[in-house]
Amino acid sequence: MEGFKKELEDNILSFWIDKMQDNTYGGFYGQIDGNDVLHPEANKGAILNARILWTFSSAYRILKNPEYLAMARRAYDYIVTYFIDKEYGGVYWELDCKGNPVNTKKQTYVQGFMLYGFSEFYRATGEEQALNLAKDFFYLIEKCHDDILGGYLEAYTRDWKPIEDMRLSDKDANEKKQ
Template sequence: MTTNLQQLKAEVENELITNILPFWMNRMPDDVNGGFYGQVTAENKVVRNAPKGGILNSRILWTFSAAYRLTSKPEYKEIADRAKEYLITKFIDQTYGGVYWQLNAAGIPTDTKKQMYNLGFAIYGLSEYYRATQDSSALEEAIKLFELIEKYSFDTLDNGYFEAFKREWNEMEDMRLSEKDANEKKTMNTHLHILEPYTNLYRVWKSPELKAKIENLIHIFIEKILNSDNHHLGLFFDEKWNRKGNSFSYGHDIEAAWLIHEAAIEIDNKQLLEKVRAKVLPIVDAALEGYQSDGSLAYEFDAEMQHTDTESHWWVQAETMVGAFDAYQLSGNQKYLQVVFSTWEYIKANLVDCENGEWHWSRMPDGSVHPTQDKAGFWKCPYHNGRMCMELMMRI
């Protein structure tokens, strides 16, 4: 069992360098069509003709850029270079701007919608690549994407950001990020993943406009998205910020707690930071209502069915590690540190795939590994678990 912070730091560093990153370096580069394969199945089979998602490519870019920045290992820069090149030449729409949602295996666009979540991750990856390499072309592309989000997606009437547009930036009927989402104009998830890249972009580009946009996003979270009755984040909203339904996501709650805190620290607005710090621990505590006796965090609570989904997703456990550690750093309260240690034991025993590399998608409520969800794919990327390792390496 991991019992002290130095041991934990050594273990997460080892996990990153010997298990997570090698999987992506060795299995994923597509040497026929460029970029990366779009899918590795639960059975660890590479699907060579799988479509390629913008989110996966951008998250690979972020992960390997961050890993290179932290370690200076040239092999990480090689993967980051590949991801950056492919993003700029294939995923960025040279005619209308923005990022395509999906390409086929050969790199031809097959879904050209402009999802703000997708543009956000491209900014996240490109800004991190610039942090790691000082390549000004990456920063230029990131700033262009920021300007497009502000031009087309920002709601000048009711504040916040609309979800998605057609290729030419016209309105679209179905704006959902995925099939399980409600078709609403504004969502917590997209706002979180605009705040996150804007924060990273601000690290390298101290634009007053960008700073104001980050401040505004933090206010949106505190005043509109956060449910002050129970400290959970609402998931779906109409354009007037009326909350649609009362379900919540334990994983997004704990991820948001530390990302909002990080944003407030980065922009150095002391008054706003105080406001945020008053909210961090209540949000973390609300998220930990879903904490299981085995050391895992449940996925979400469905208010309509009055049902807690206890499937333990890889990304939720990774975010629990960072969110709980951030809460420990903020409060000094050992209970949060205990969550970090317990969740890490759960991850090692249940999610890390020592034989084939990377982590399993999830464990089902009966304890079995999810039989069909990808090992790598549109949504299964190295960024949640890779970032968790790097955050703890930096914080301890």
């Protein structure tokens, strides 16, 4: 078990702390390549940010390292400030490096990741706003339920009108399931 903890703290979490904090525009950088070259102008994705929120919240809750709480807080504050659509609810799929929405579609998939992140941040901090956001995202996802075929619809416009293209990216070959 000690080997896993060492790997987590010395390699995984430290990587995000040391290399991926965007001190110019806030939050975390959207891309570093396989050659360890940072791309500071890369877009920032909601899934990555939700995963960072969950990871550092969980790490703090279990390991009690205040640096992990600071990273969780950084992710939480960035998501709440930039990713949440204040007009229509939910989160945007993607922002530019400065925090401006560049892809405003709503994917149920990422709303679920936000639910996980907000829930874990609440568990780590006890902050009521995080609990309220977790509840909001739960109910938001429930509104995506497909009453005709069962399951949940995946892709929406910014104002929550269903769209046919459910792919998470151009590389995703997901087809509509019948």
